[in-house]
Amino acid sequence: MASAVALTLTQYDAGETPGAIAARLRQIGVDDPDLARSLYVSGAASTGRIVYPQLGGLRPDTASVMTVIEQTLSTAEGVTTVSRTLDIRLRRIAGVWRFDTLASTGGEPPANPVPLSPAAIAVLDDTRIALPDSARWDIHAGAVSERLLSVMLRLADFAPYGVITLVTGHPWEIFGTDRQSDHSRGLALDVYRLSDRLVIEDRASGSLTHEAVRWLYSQPDIARIGSPWALDGFGGRSFTDALHQDHLHIAVIAD
Known part of the structure; x- marks a missing residue:
């Protein structure tokens, strides 16, 4: 489920809207229109590739799945790729693991980077x-x-x-x-x-x-x-x- 959510968030065509992403999320059992905007870049075509999904925490009915995903964005200015560690939370309901929330989108480049050692x-x-x-x-x-x-x-x-x-x-x-x-x-x-x-x-x-x-x-x-x-x-x-x-x-x- 975590990988399916990550891929759905990062695979869309140029000109598609968050509404189209939200519709695909509903197809995998996730009804959260705001989630669809998490990794959306207006005007870009996006493809995603799962690098690795790793457990970040596990309890009987809740889990964190830290999912590293590469997102490649194509715009008129060129092609860029960014790899993020998403913290995707799952909850087990009636014995089935389902999406709960996206706890982290993996951050952004720091606005004020420090001098490096x-x-x-x-x-x-x-x-x-x-x-x-x-x-x-x-x-x-x-x-x-x-x-x-x-x-x-x-x-x-x-x-x-x-x-x-x-x-x-x-x-x-x-x-x-x-x-x-x-x-x-x-x-x-x-x-x-x-x-x-x-x-x-x-x-x-x-x-x-x-x-x-x-x-x-x-x-x-x-x-x-x-x-x-x-x-x-x-x-x-x-x-x-x-x-x-x-x-x-x-x-x-x-x-």
């Missing part, structure tokens, strides 16, 4: 680190810890990887609680693949993903690692649960 520049320029634009904007806004940026560079030396979220697009809170997430504090990233291996498909002992978790666990500035494994037993720095089967949650100690 050497680590920030290095992360942004590193082709081994695949970042959605939402995460790039977080770095340009100065919202990401220097320690986290350092870990990101060192992880790229271990293996190239793909990021779902840094700050924007992740729930502000630890989903289902009132406690602030490490993401909204600029202290965490979520990784959905290492090299060409999706975390959810690389969960065997000794796999590249398993070795990456072991390496991360050895780093002194890592506060918590959520993954398919609990290396030090439940309650330690390395933890696992149903939510962290499709990604690595990497959180650092505060600067």
